[in-house]
Amino acid sequence: MLAVFRESVESGRVRLVPSLRSKGQNGILAFEGAVDLIVEIVSNSSIGKDLKRLPPFYARAGVRELWLLDARKATVRFDLLTLQDGIYVPVAPGEDGWRLSPRLRHAFRLQRFHQPPFPWSYRLEHRSAD
Numbered sequence: 001m002l003a004v005f006r007e008s009v010e011s012g013r014v015r016l017v018p019s020l021r022s023k024g025q026n027g028i029l030a031f032e033g034a035v036d037l038i039v040e041i042v043s044n045s046s047i048g049k050d051l052k053r054l055p056p057f058y059a060r061a062g063v064r065e066l067w068l069l070d071a072r073k074a075t076v077r078f079d080l081l082t083l084q085d086g087i088y089v090p091v092a093p094g095e096d097g098w099r100l101s102p103r104l105r106h107a108f109r110l111q112r113f114h115q116p117p118f119p120w121s122y123r124l125e126h127r128s129a130d
Contacts, residue, residue, distance in 0.1 A: 003037040005103075034062030037103050042070035042077075055081070059088055065103040071112060071122065078110040098127070105129050 008014040012033075019029035038058055040050040050068065058066055066088055070077035080099040081088035091099045098107040106126045115121035 001039040002031075002035045003103075004031055005036045008033070008036055034064065036063070037065045037067070037101075038063050039067040039069065042068065042072065044072065055088055059083055059086055065101060069110065071120070076110055076112050076122075078108075080108065100129055 004014050009016065014031050014033040014035060017030045017032050040046075040054060042050045051070075055066060055068075062083070064083050066079075066081045066083075068077065068079040068081070078099070080091040080101060082091060082102055083089075091101070093099045093109070094107075097109040099109065100107045106129055108124060108126050111123045111125060112120050113123070
């Protein structure tokens with residue numbers, strides 16, 4: 001998942017690239033420039049890509065915030081990383097597990113719980129940073 005803020009488009013930091021197949025102005029093929037936020041959800045088939053190969057690529061591209069979510073093990077991994085001087089720096093969670101997103105100006109935490117009929121359910125909780 002990715003997020004592009006209106007201010008990034010208006011400032012020229014990100015440019016919308018129209019699709020050649022779409023008629024009219026509603027079809028977007030890609031974004032050119034650095035998007036504001038990317039969320040990668042790790043799966044068994046994407047471990048190396050999501051955790052090793054993509055983060056340096058995103059940092060070089062200027063993606064300001066990267067979230068890495070991995071729920072494959074007993075402990076759920078939720079890394080919120082911010083770009084500082086060309087590298088990603090993890091945002092440490094507070095004692096209650098909340099992490100502050102500088103880009104979204106909210107705090108987040110990922111909760112896992114049992115909710116039949118599924119073995120696990122997940123909830124991304126958020127609250128104001130104030």
